[in-house]
Amino acid sequence: MSYIAPIKDMVFNMEHLAGLEQVAQIPAFEDMGVETAQAVLEECAKLNESVLVPLNWEGDKNPSFFKDGHVTTTPGFKEAYQQYCEGGWQSLQHPAEFGGQGLPKTIGAACGEMLNSANMSFALCPMLTDGAIEALLTAGSDDLKATYLEKLISGEWxxxxxxxxxxxxxxxxxxxxxxxPLPDGTYKVFGTxxxxxxGEHDMAENIVHLVLARVQGAPEGVKGISLFVVPKFMVNKDGSLGARNDVHCVSIEHKMGIKASPTAVLQYGDHGGAIGFLVGEENRGLEYMFIMMNAARYAVGVQGISIAERAYQKAVTFSRDRVQSRPVDGSMKTSAPIIHHPDVRRMLMTMRAYTEGCRAMATVAAAAYDASHHHPDADTRKDNLAFYEFLVPLVKGFSTEMSLEVTSLGVQVxxxxxxxxxxxxxxxxRDAKILTIYEGTTAIQANDLIGRKTGRDGGQTAKGIAAQIANTEADLLKSGSANAKAMAARLKAAREAFLNVVDFVVAGAKASPNAVFAGSVPYLMLTGNLVAGWQMARALLVAEAELAKGNEAVFMQSKIxxxxxxxxxxxxxxPGMxxxxxxxxxxxxxxxxxAF
Amino acid sequence: MSYIAPIKDMVFNMEHLAGLEQVAQIPAFEDMGVETAQAVLEECAKLNESVLVPLNWEGDKNPSFFKDGHVTTTPGFKEAYQQYCEGGWQSLQHPAEFGGQGLPKTIGAACGEMLNSANMSFALCPMLTDGAIEALLTAGSDDLKATYLEKLISGEWxxxxxxxxxxxxxxxxxxxxxxxPLPDGTYKVFGTxxxxxxGEHDMAENIVHLVLARVQGAPEGVKGISLFVVPKFMVNKDGSLGARNDVHCVSIEHKMGIKASPTAVLQYGDHGGAIGFLVGEENRGLEYMFIMMNAARYAVGVQGISIAERAYQKAVTFSRDRVQSRPVDGSMKTSAPIIHHPDVRRMLMTMRAYTEGCRAMATVAAAAYDASHHHPDADTRKDNLAFYEFLVPLVKGFSTEMSLEVTSLGVQVxxxxxxxxxxxxxxxxRDAKILTIYEGTTAIQANDLIGRKTGRDGGQTAKGIAAQIANTEADLLKSGSANAKAMAARLKAAREAFLNVVDFVVAGAKASPNAVFAGSVPYLMLTGNLVAGWQMARALLVAEAELAKGNEAVFMQSKIxxxxxxxxxxxxxxPGMxxxxxxxxxxxxxxxxxAF
Structure with missing residues (x-):
């Protein structure tokens, strides 16, 4: 059950679709261009292919195990985690100020893809740590930052x-x-x-829980939620670990997939109250949590791509090896490897096209994120932010939904x-099925797409994207190859359908919400399909140009x-959608x- | 985890779509009309709802267990199987001559649906027995019939x-x-x-294996395959059990689903040879096996409907109970059961529509089977056979593929x-994923649809079905309701697309097989979608008429x-397909x- 990181496709996307060389001109990312990407990805692939891949099936067979409040992870996970941290992989995208390497998301996201392809259950631990880091960077006090960030960024906690x-x-x-609230400014936290x-494991010596809770007397609803840091072990002034805090794991779930990843029920305050430290201001917890969630949603979308890639590679290997039946075109007189059968090709191509399309979309989104946070020009930041935020529900929703189809085809092959x-x-x-659920179900992503991302600006961002797609269509027609013309026609039909739906959504979101929300997930799926397809159209144009230059013929022809x-x-x-x-x-x- | 058999929908299909009263005029099925169906289904539901439903999850937790050549089934299965046999359920569709009840498939298939909804792992045992009975009835000698049929039909073996x-x-x-071959006319069988x-279990005292094997010197390929009966225990002249035969279970598989159903590796002849009895003539084994397989393929299609129904019912129950978030239309000021949310409705309606459409298609197919086997008029038999055989790959392929989507939505809800x-x-x-694989993968069904069912008669059967669909469209337009007109428009677009594809398949099947087979599964999915949709269109017309008569308002309105x-x-x-x-x-x- 091997895995080869698709470095070539990743770098192609970064270089030709996401404009990594432009990203590398942003002062924060100086010199972090294609060469850096290539070097980082190669190093990252080594760790994943050799250490984490072999532990994936092991984790399924020997899941995390709960006894007496303690969770023992799959044999080998603890050691692998140590290697992961020693390699500096946890620190990749985090600021140098706290010991991070400050790489752009454009590169970091590809490393995340590899890690999740290698071992999704394992990868969840670093992913959640990333979320906690993000929250503390955004809203944590200097004191909280000083206490927690370096240890989180190194992966020690x-x-x-x-x-x-x-x-x-x-x-x-x-x-x-x-x-x-306690007199010293800390809080006692109670709840389940x-x-x-x-939520509990044996891979690190401390666990830093970011917890949503209500301060006594806070308003009802989402406006009364605050965010707290609750460490498993208290931290002394000198950074050493102190007393055990009053947060305890009482059980872990028996799940269909990602079995090695412990999913904990945590009990806060059963023995007097867990000590919590407020992050930012009271009652703004949801706002901070959304920052973590947006990062996490993007990351879960990448998980969809990861598991799809892994399933694709496995299916390809099997269909080269498995000999069964003669080809339907009579080209061989003996049984052939099943990769010769057209329906097996159709399945493999479906898996491949979805995976490549979503990877391209995610890479472009990552570059927009980098520009939106670090570009010196404010208008550029703003435009990129709107584009990135529109894409997040697509990366999350569409990439994970497609991963269900892809992993199903993987079994089918x-x-x-x-x-x-x-x-x-x-x-x-089995693993993939969680992806359309956690960090907000596909319906939650679709609500976000309809409300915050489409309705709020009257469809302006959506229509701006459609205009860019129309430009790509024009470029395709200019190219004039049969493939480019066919792509242009399909893209046009899809874009026009998208615009019809955007009008429907914008017109109806307030007037007839039930009608609009009845089509929320189909709208997300339509849009994700289109935007990923648009990236494939751009890739086709690049591949034609590279091919004309004589570069990488097999890769470029395959991309076309x-x-x-x-x-x-x-x-x-x-159009049917x-x-x-x-x-x-x-x-x-x-x-x-x-009547149901 | 309860289950209520959908008797009303089953009887509606039988009565209004499949013409059960006409089936009941066939001499073999005299008086087996709607009243009989209602009585049988009610009785069948009792056993399933009370005995087999509670064992379903149990079977997943405590799967069949292999040790030292023996398989121990899930606790409770043995007793349940005894109740199943005592109720006469194994004998339902089999001939009275050997102790069966001779019910039409139109009714029997609905009982099969219930059994599989209740407990798919359990239901596989009777399903496989049905296949063995079918093979012996078709091609077994009088001696084999006398030795095995009654015991199989009673379920004793x-x-x-x-x-x-x-x-x-x-x-x-x-x-x-x-x-x-041995001098006494029996054979020694060797193989894995x-x-x-x-293949091995503890629910019955004997197991009758139907085995494909090659007689020494037989031609290569499928024309050299013969079919044998190899009993686990030899049968004495008086019907009592004799010596243990040389067929042994060496292991069972560790599967993703249907865990209670033991999937055996059987070793034939490791201790001198397993005694086998030829079924029919040498080298005609594949032909006989296809008879079993056609019955089994239909039955697996029904399993798709069964698991979809079960998943639907569970999702409905959950979405009535689970309270979460306010309705988007502002109609409630508090959190509501999630069935109020449009996307949950969309998921439930998708599950429901697929399930009802496939059930209707399967019921109509069953009635065609009954007429094709038992109608006194030869032309009627012939027409019905062509129709039934066209539908088998759709029932198998489309109903099982849709069950993947439906069970996935079930988790998502x-x-x-x-x-x-x-x-x-x-x-x-997890259980559903086997359905698109066993008894011929979806691609195998699609090959059958393209080759034997479409290409062989130059698309005549396919076009005949399209003509019938056009008649339904005319009826819908005559009805003139908004629903009927909308359905007519969608049906017309789908039928026209179908005809384009049939032309493409017929023209290309020999000339460009790779191109045709590249679209084999999409062709199957398109056709299944259309034929099930056609039945829903017919159901809509019936429901409008019944509603006008004041019958069953809630049911008929829901059907519409x-x-x-x-x-x-x-x-x-x-059209996109x-x-x-x-x-x-x-x-x-x-x-x-x-390049893959």
């Missing part, structure tokens, strides 16, 4: 996000965990949090062997074929409640 | 199908198991068979809880809404083999 409670899943307004990823656990394809199918496949087999879904969103709202909500 | 070998999955030409469902195994939704997701949803959200996928099949073949097979 890990972080968690504590949102969910038994009665409050997607609905944070329902959070009940309470915080009582569930679904806490790496294996036939009966795919259903046998030891084969490994089933694990990806994959883009064409995307146009013919994935973009073609879009428009019909269903624009004309089909009534039948979604019409059935009497008691 | 169970049956298996032994096709797959490690090197021969979908490709039966590669079968290597060999049979050496894998993936044998209920549950949010984070869906990923926790104890919730139960994940089991359906569900049909409309199907038109708006499922049939709308068809046409584009992808007809224009998109090249990009499927173009990528260089070493």
């Amino acid at each position: 890990t972080g968690t996000m504590n949102l969910t409670e038994p009665q409050a899943g997607s609905d944070l307004a329902a959070v009940r965990t309470r915080a009582e 949090k569930i679904f806490i990823t790496y 294996h036939g009966g062997m795919g259903f046998i656990e030891e084969t490994g394809a089933a694990q990806y199918y 074929t994959t883009a064409r496949f995307y146009a013919d087999h994935i973009l073609t879904k879009v 428009r019909d269903s969103i624009v004309d089909g709202a009534d039948s979604v909500t019409e059935l009497a409640l008691d | 169970t049956g298996t199908m032994n096709l797959t070998e490690p090197q021969a999955g979908s490709d039966l030409a590669a079968v290597r198991t060999r049979a050496e 068979k894998i993936f044998i469902t209920y 549950h949010g984070g809880m869906g990923f926790i195994e104890e919730t139960g939704a994940a089991q359906y997701y 809404t569900t049909a409309r949803f199907y038109a708006d959200h499922i049939l709308t996928k068809v 046409r584009d992808s099949i007809v224009d998109g073949a090249d990009s499927v097979t173009e990528l260089a083999l070493d």
Whole structure:
């Protein structure tokens, strides 16, 4: 069950679609261009391919284990985590001020993809630590930063996000965990949090919980939520660990996938109160949490790409090895490796096209993030921020939904062997299903896309993207190749469908919310399909140009074929989705409640 | 985790779509009309709801267990199987001559649906026995029939199908198991068979294996395969059990789903040879096996409907209970059960529409089967056979593929809880994934649809179905309601797309097989979508008429809404699929083999 990091595709995206050389001209990222990317990715691939890949199936067989309040992770995880930290991988995207390496997200996201391809269960621990770092950087006091950031950025300590409670899943307004202020400015925290990823484990000596809670007397709903740091062990002035805090793991979940990643139920304050430190100001917790969540949502989208890539590679290997039946075109008189059968090709190409399309979209989004945070020009920052924020629900929602189809096809390519656990394809199918759920279900992403990202500016960002797509269509027509013309036609049909839907959404969001929200997820899927397809169209143009220059013929020709496949087999879904969103709202909500 | 058999929908389909009263006029099925159906289904529901439903999750937690050649099934399965047999459920569709009840498939298939909804792992045992009975009825000698049929039909003994070998999955030409003729007319069988469902278990005292093998000196390929009965225990003249035969279970698989159902590796002849009895004539084994397989393929299609129904019911229950967030239309000032949220409705309606559409299609197919086997008029038999055989790959392929989407939505409706195994939704997701694989993968079904069912008669059956669909469109326009008109428009677009694809398939099947087979599965999915949608269109017309008569208002109104949803959200996928099949073949097979 090997894995080869797709470095060539990653660097192609960075260089030709995301403009990494422009990113590297931003002062904060000086010299962090294509060469740096290549070197970092190669180093990153080594660790992942040799250390983390072999532990992936092991983690499924020997999941994290709970006993007497302690969680023992899969054998080998602790040592691998140490190697991960020693290699400096936790610090990649974080500021040099606290010991980080300050790499752009454009490069860092590709490292995240590799890590998640290698071992998604393992990768969740660093991902959650990243979230905690982000929150502290954004809103933590100098004191909190000084106490926690270096240890988190080195990976010596890990972080968690504590949102969910038994009665409050997607609905944070329902959070009940309470915080009582103490005279010294700290708080005592009481409550139960569930679904806490790496909420307890044995890989690091301390765990820094970021916890949503209500200060006594706070307003109801989301406006009364504050964010607290609650460390597992208190930290002494000199940075050494002090007393055990009153937060305890009472159980971990028995899950369908990502079994090595412990999902904890945490009990706060059962023995007098857990000591918590306010992050930022009271009642602004949700705002800070959204900063963490936006980073985490992007990262989960990347997980979708990761697991799709892993499933694709496994399916390719199997279909080269497995000999079964003669080719339908009579080209061989004996049984052939199944990769010769057209339907196996269709499945592999579907997996490949989705994966490449979403990777390209995510890379472009990452570059926009980098520019939005670090570009010297304020207008450029603003434009990039709007673009990035529009893309986050697509990266999260579309890349994870497609990963369900891709991992399902991965099992399918294996036939009966795919259903046998030891084969490994089933694990990806089981693991992937969490991705459309955590960090906000696809419906939550779609609400974000409709509300904050489309409705709020009257569809302006959406239409701006459509205008850019129209430019790409013009470039395709200018190229004039059969592939470019076919792509242009599919892209045009999809873009026009998108514009119809944007008008529908903007017009109806307030007037007929049920009708608009009946099509929320289809709108997200349509838009993700289009934007990823647009990147494949841009890639096709680059590949044609590179091919003309005589560069990397096999890679460039494959990119063209994959883009064409995307146009013919994935973009073609879009007009039907428009019909269903624009004309089909009534039948979604019409059935009497008691008739279900 | 309860389940209520959808008897009302089943009887509606039988009565109004499948013409059960006409079936009941066939002499073989005299008086087996709607009243009989209602009575049988009610009785069947009792057993399933009370005995088999509670064992489903149990079977997932405590799967079948292998030790020293023996398989111990999940606690409770043995007793449940006894109740199943005592109730006469194994004998339902089998001939009275051997102790069966001779019910039409139109009714029997609905009982099969219930059994599989209740407990798919359990249901596999009777399903495989049905296949063995079918093979013996078709081709067994009088002696074999006398020895085995009554015991199989009573359920006292169970049956298996032994096709797959490690090197021969979908490709039966590669079968290597060999049979050496003995002077007394029996054979000694040697070989290894894998993936044998209920190949070993403790629920019955004997197991009757139907085994594909090659007689020494037989031609190569599929024309040299014969079919044998190999009983686990030899049967004495008086019907009592004799010596243990030389077929032994050496292991069972560790699977992603249907864990309670033991999937055996069987070793034939390791201790001198397993005694086998030829079924029919030498070298005609594949032909007989296809008879079993056609029945089994239909039955697996029904499993898709079963698991979809179960997942739907579970999701409905959860979404009524789970309170989370306020409705988007502001209609409630407090958090609401999530069934009030439009996207949850969309997911539930998608699950419902697919399930009802496929159930209707399967019921209509079953009635065609009954007429094709038992109608007194030869032409009627012939027409019905062609129709039934066209529908089998759709029932198998489309109903199981849709069950992947439906069970995935089932998990999604549950949010984070869906990923926790104890919730139960994940089991359906894991169980369903085998359905698109066993008894011929979706690609194998699609090859059958293209080759035997479309190409062979030059598209005549396909075009005949399109003509019938056009009649339904005319009826819809005559009705003139907004729903009927909308359905007519979607049906027309889908039918026209279907006809384009049929022309493409017929023209290209020989001339450009790679191009046609590149679209094989999409063709199957398009056609299944259309034919199930056609049945929903017919159901819509019936429901409008019944509503006008004042019958069953809630049910009929729901049927209309569900049909409309199907038109708006499922049939709308068809034109895009046409584009992808007809224009998109090249990009499927173009990528260089070493570029994957």
